Amino acid sequence: MCTLEKHGDVFVLTLTGSSDVDEHRFGPSAIDSILSAIAKAKAEATPGSALITTSHGKFFSNGLDLAWAQAAGSRAGARERLLYMVESFRPVVAAMMDLPMPTVAAVNGHAAAAGFTLALSHDYVIMRRDKGVLYMSEVDIGATLPDYFTALFRAKVGSATARRDVLLRAKKIKGEEALRMGLAEAAYDSEEQVAEASMRLAKQMAGRKWAGEVYAEIRKSLYPDLCGVLGLDIRAVVSNSKL
């Protein structure tokens, strides 16, 4: 599940769970909840909006709800549920690409698999340096990645070596290394500092008062292959009153 709040011009989407050590995994209702929150932010967007996505505690998100998949009771049933979640999550990444405002992932803890994917769907990632890792666990779990996951990583992770280390080597990447690999914008020594820095960055971006539609189209034009995989169009837009 998640909540959506507004702090001035900045929307804050918080992944929520039932306890302090909740892995904030994405099952069908959590995915619905996230999709609604993003849609709400989009509907209420104005020039000068920004979005932060965050959570609290040990985990940002540990990925899709594999326990729900396994609760199907059979291997075929589990695979069907897994595929269902993978396809439900696709529009989340698409919605993030289309969101007409700058976005910041304030990664408070571990972000693995779909959790890492959600973080990377943001324009900027800020994480902790003292705790928590970014981790694509798929090869360890024994499952290939959905096409749009791979497309996202190919779009956002510039170095071929880094992509190999993230996806094929399933490296558990701490803050300092994430900085070096260009995965994170900044890394801090506590959850509070991550939150503060994310809000500072979001407000800075919001203060540029960019026209949201133009911003979203320029964002998508940075990642045309990903947009192709997600079925997103990229349009020319002029939002200047004199032009």
Place this chain on the structure above:
Amino acid sequence: MCTLEKHGDVFVLTLTGSSDVDEHRFGPSAIDSILSAIAKAKAEATPGSALITTSHGKFFSNGLDLAWAQAAGSRAGARERLLYMVESFRPVVAAMMDLPMPTVAAVNGHAAAAGFTLALSHDYVIMRRDKGVLYMSEVDIGATLPDYFTALFRAKVGSATARRDVLLRAKKIKGEEALRMGLVQAAYDSEEQVAEASMRLAKQMAGRKWAGEVYAEIRKSLYPDLCGVLGLDIRAVVSNSKL
């Protein structure tokens, strides 16, 4: 407007204006003038030719002539003129890709939007470290980028993070940062030093006595997506008298 001179084997294309603080913006006549100059250099090319493009004063170029667009008197008229300039400038980038000699942009001052695009159309960029920025202003102005601008930046700016910072964040990039981002070859402390270093590099490249046709085809083969967008063919060429 611009002039084309020859210094030994090196062509020097200078963007000119009417005053010391001329922004050297590209209106229809400037674009024509630049296209003619590049065509002339191409017609007179020999093995051992090279081209430097430069300007003087505070600006290399601040981009397309938006004032000319706005002088249309209506928003529709302004957009028509903007589109006209965007389409007229496309052959300039194509001609730079096709030019059968090494090219160096000696960036004496600010290079923004189409000005930055022109600089990046060169094989090497040398800029000042003490003054001047590289800046893609489109998101600040509220207009998406022409397809060939985006294709050029995707071709030449290697890091996904750098592309995001240049195009989506509209960073104003000074010399030292441009070096770190791999946007420029070198950065110096004055316009004179930039000019000297550019001439040194151009003469060094000219001294390799490359067969121009081969050079141009190899250049294009580095940027196949850009060539696709520009409608440029890439051919196999052998220019060796023994092969």
